Amino acid sequence: MTPEQLENEQMILDSVDKFLESEVRPYAHKLEAADEYPQEIVDRMKELGLFGCIIDPEYGGFGLSTTTYAKIIERMSAVWMSVSGILNSHLIMAAAVQKNGTEAQKRHYLPKFATGELRGGVGLTEPDCGTDLQAIRTVALRDGDDYVVNGAKTWITNSMYGNTIALLVKTDPHAQPRHQGMSLFIAEKGPGFKVARKLNKLGYKGIDTCELVFENYRIPADRLIGGVEGKGLQQVLNGLELGRINVAARGVGVARAALQEAVAYSQTRKTFGKPICQHQAIQLKLGEMATRTEAARLLVESAANAYDRGDRCDMEAGMAKYFATEAAMENALECMRIHGGYGYSKEYNVERYFRDAPLLLIGEGTNEMQRIIIAKQLIERNPS
Numbered sequence: 001m002t003p004e005q006l007e008n009e010q011m012i013l014d015s016v017d018k019f020l021e022s023e024v025r026p027y028a029h030k031l032e033a034a035d036e037y038p039q040e041i042v043d044r045m046k047e048l049g050l051f052g053c054i055i056d057p058e059y060g061g062f063g064l065s066t067t068t069y070a071k072i073i074e075r076m077s078a079v080w081m082s083v084s085g086i087l088n089s090h091l092i093m094a095a096a097v098q099k100n101g102t103e104a105q106k107r108h109y110l111p112k113f114a115t116g117e118l119r120g121g122v123g124l125t126e127p128d129c130g131t132d133l134q135a136i137r138t139v140a141l142r143d144g145d146d147y148v149v150n151g152a153k154t155w156i157t158n159s160m161y162g163n164t165i166a167l168l169v170k171t172d173p174h175a176q177p178r179h180q181g182m183s184l185f186i187a188e189k190g191p192g193f194k195v196a197r198k199l200n201k202l203g204y205k206g207i208d209t210c211e212l213v214f215e216n217y218r219i220p221a222d223r224l225i226g227g228v229e230g231k232g233l234q235q236v237l238n239g240l241e242l243g244r245i246n247v248a249a250r251g252v253g254v255a256r257a258a259l260q261e262a263v264a265y266s267q268t269r270k271t272f273g274k275p276i277c278q279h280q281a282i283q284l285k286l287g288e289m290a291t292r293t294e295a296a297r298l299l300v301e302s303a304a305n306a307y308d309r310g311d312r313c314d315m316e317a318g319m320a321k322y323f324a325t326e327a328a329m330e331n332a333l334e335c336m337r338i339h340g341g342y343g344y345s346k347e348y349n350v351e352r353y354f355r356d357a358p359l360l361l362i363g364e365g366t367n368e369m370q371r372i373i374i375a376k377q378l379i380e381r382n383p384s
Contacts, residue, residue, distance in 0.1 A: 009068050016072050019048060020079045028080035032352060035205040037161055042086060045116070050087060052114025054242075055094055059110035066242065067304040070249040074297070077253025078260075081356045082207040084253070088246040089121025089157040092239040093166040096122070096184060100226045100235045109186060120162030122243075123153045123187065123212060124236060130155075131369055133168065133233060134178040138214060140169040140185065142221070147171070147185070149192070149217040160195050160208035164188045167219075168236055171229045184225045184232035192217030203355030237314075243364045244317040245307060248300045251324030251360050255293045258328070258335035258353045262286060265339055276338070285338060289331045296324035315377035322370040325360035332357045 023044055031038050045051065054069050055061025064072075069091075076084040094113040097105055112118040129135045138151025149169060159165060167187040175181025187193065196211040225235055263286060266277035276282045299320040306313035332353040336343035343350040361367050 009064075009071075012062075012064070012068065013071055013075070015048065016050075016075055019044065020075060020083075024076075024083055025079050028083075029349065029352075032080065032082065032205045033346065035200075037208060038083065038086075038206055039161070041083060042116075042161075045083075045086070049114070051090055051116040051119060052094075052110075053087075054091055055098060055110050055114045059098070059106060060114035061110070065304070066245060066307045067301060070245055070300050070304045073246050073249035074253040074256070074300075077250040078257040079253075080206075081250055081254060082204055084246070084250050085157055085204065085207045088243060088250075090116075090119055090162070091246075092122050092243045093120060093164070093186075095242050096166050096225060096235050096239045097186065099238055100184075100231070101186075102227050104222070105186065105225065118164045118188070119158065120164040121156060121158040121166075122236070122239065123156050123159070123165040123167040125153060125155045127152060127154050127211075131366060133236065134182070136168060136170060136182070137173075138167075138169045139173055140171050140183065140219070142171070143218075145221055146218045147221060147224070149185075149187075149214040149219060151214050152196075153212040153214075155199065155209055156212055157207060157209050159210040159212055160198055162208075165212075166225070166236075166239075168232050171232075175230070179233040180230045182232035183229045184235045185219055186223045186225060187217075187219055188223075190217070202358065203352065204359050240364060241307060241313055241317045244321040244370075245300065245303050247360055247364045248296070248303065248317070248320035248324040251321070251326075251328040251357075252293065252296045252300055254328035254353050254357055254360070255289070255296055255324065255331040257349070258331035259286075259289045259293050261348075261350055261353075262289060262331075262335040262338045265342075269340075282338060285334045289334055292327040292331060296320070296327040299323050315374050315381070318365075318370040318373040318377075321364065322367045322374070325357070325367060328353075328360055329357040 024041055052061030053064045057063045073084045097109050124133060126136050140147040140149045165187050167185045169183055170181050171183040172181030192215050194213045196213045199209045266282050267275050269276050303313055303316040303320040306316045336350050336354050339350050342348055
């Protein structure tokens, strides 16, 4: 970055930090415990322009780099991970339109995405289909100037309080290979688009994650992203690279929060006449936690830089996602152990990190799948 870009980035990050400290941290514990949607926080995020942070300025966004965006997500997740999820799914949808949409679609939708007037996420996962997206069964069939959609989606973030999703469907259910029959639509709520129920989760509270049902839902043909059928899977996979960088950044945030809580508590809790941070067993834990956090942050930065350069970065994003989310899980557990009984109490944030972290191991592609992607790319990039 140039000195001017670095200065602008720091100004943005300082604004985000002030927002998080004044308008999120004081309320996060109560809202999370009640599983209450943080509407006032979302409204403030709209005012700050955060829903357009990676949307190009010509369409009303800030045009931030992925590197800067990842730092924002890390900061959010260190305070309350659910707030970062409100942003992530929405921006995957926006990125799909920005990268693949027609010019008319960009000019109509991106400014509304940037302000949060239209806000939502991505509709990919189905009741019997997660990692294997080519197995989806939601179908959209052409009928005059519309497509008629029938099917169901599940684990869809921002779908109850949001109003728009990037919807992955089969426009040709019999196509071989299967991905050639898949298409992506900009789907706004309307007749036939039903939120069936909100899912009750172990962690990741406050944010709306729902099951959706589509019953003869009509969607105008001009909402087909890019205007050509059969490109949906490729369009989604491009967005998932950004999503995996985001989830990796969340992992760094949770790992950092757990580390900070552990460091602070270890200096105030005393056993055998001295602070527990002076006991070698605790020092070993803190040393490992700090190293994991920093290594995860560097992997996220590497993946974000590759994404910003326009390079293929499924391996880099996979590495960052895998390592950073495992770091979050391990740090959350060690933080709980350092806190002892207090770490198990709902009075403290520690148990929340332990409940939030497992989602990161699963979401945006399981960590088992990330290791397979890494290995395949490693072989492909290094032929013998």
